[in-house]
Amino acid sequence: MAPNKVNVVYSTLLLIFTLVTICNSYVPTPRPNLSVSFTGPKKPNPPGPGICTLEVPTIDLLTEADKRGPIPVGNGTKPGHSIIQICCSGWKPKPHVALKCEPVCENGCVNGNCTAPNVCTCLPGNIRDLGNNCVPTCPKSCLNGICTLQGKCSCSVGYVPDPKEQYCIPSCIGGCGNGGNCTAPNVCSCSTGFTKHMVTGKCNFNCVGGCPTGTQCVGPNECSCPTGFVKRNNACEPMCPKGCVNGICTGPNTCTCQPGWNLDTTGTTCQAYCSQPCLNADCTAPNTCTCRKGYIKDPSPSAANRCLAHCPGGCLNGQCSAPNFCICNPGFVKAPGSSDCVRRVRRSSRSLHMELIPEQLE
Incomplete structure (x- = not known):
């Protein structure tokens, strides 16, 4: 060349x-x-x-x-x-x-072939378990058990058959709770964002640092108030959507009155209680009567619960019986065009008829 x-x-x-x-x-x-x-x-x-x-x-x-x-x-x-x-x-x-x-199958592909990225296809005689791994099954073998003559798995102590009875999975009495997987007999493994309870061994939501008073950990690092409560100032407070007038909302839709107040029939309003009935007044606070419009307090020390009608101009020769309304005393009448009472003028019940008297009498 x-x-x-x-x-x-x-x-x-x-x-x-x-x-x-x-x-x-x-x-x-x-x-x-x-x-x-x-x-x-x-x-x-x-x-x-x-x-x-x-x-x-x-x-x-x-x-x-x-x-x-x-x-x-x-x-x-x-x-x-x-x-x-x-x-x-x-x-x-x-x-x-x-x-x-x-x-490439990053976690390997035991008992299978890696047919696509991170896709493992199990070989004949193998089945995919809960962990997405290929494990042998009957009649070849039975993970955590033995194959019976009927071609089903007989599980070892601490294991139970999977839903299709093709292999045995560990059993955790009572389950593993939220975010938990039973990885061995009575052994729970918690997923990310969950933590294992020291007493029950179950997995619960994990909130780093805990939750504020009254709140509950309802998700990984997620605190929430129970139903009927709302979060305010980093704490849970009960809600009374229907109202709680003059009272304190002590629970969901629960209105509690303070001493001296009584809850009305609607359960939403606290009404003041007065031991003595209020006359011409309203009970606005415990044992406190407030006069209605047109009335003033009775000056008598023993009549704190009573209000009297008020007539700004006074009632000469009369009595104030209603707001700005006078009733005349006996012997007095209302003067024309005025609210004052004046003495009644007496007139003779008989009058002389001069035309009937004879002239000679004159």
Whole structure:
């Protein structure tokens, strides 16, 4: 073979080897299960499963010696860039096979095949358990038990059959509560945001630092008041939506009156109590009578519960019987156009008829 042809073949093989090496080593690190984004105007069809394309600076594809010479134009959509094939996120280069990628199962794939990123397909004779693992089942074997002649699992002490009776799962008497999983006989493992109760061993919601007085931990780091309460000033207070006038809301829809007050029939208003009835007045506070409009307090010390009618102008020769209304004393009458009472003028019941008297008598 001519020397020039040998050099051409050698250069071609060297370029292919370089590209394969870059493909196998250039693995992106975006979030799992996300493919590398394409930068070209059109997304080409990948040549195989798990293979994506990436646009990189062309100079990164050259050896140190080639970087000192002219930089090739490249086949990228931007000047000085080239498109290469790499393994997509969730895939890795297949050992000893060029331009082939295989899926990655981060937690392994025992008794199964990793058929897609973090997807484990169980082998025949195996079944997926509650932890998403492939475990052997009858007639091959029975996890945490033995296979019977009927092809079902007979569980060991502390284990019970799964709903399909294909393997045995640990049993926790009384359950594991919120956010708990029974991982061994009577052993609960709590999920993130939950904590194990020291006495019952069950998992409950965990609120770091605890909850304010009266509140309850209803979720991971979530404090809430019970039904019928509302959170105010970092504490739970009862609610009385129907009202609690002159009283104190001591519980959900529970109005409590203070001493000297009585709850009315609606259960929403506290009414003042006066030991003596209020005359012409209203009981506005315990043993406190407030005069109605047009009335004033009786000045007598023994009549604190009584109010008298008030006539601003007074009642001369009479009595104030209602607000601004006078009744005249006996022998007095109302003066025309006035509220004053004046003495009644007496007139003779008989009058002389002069026309009937004879003239001679004169």
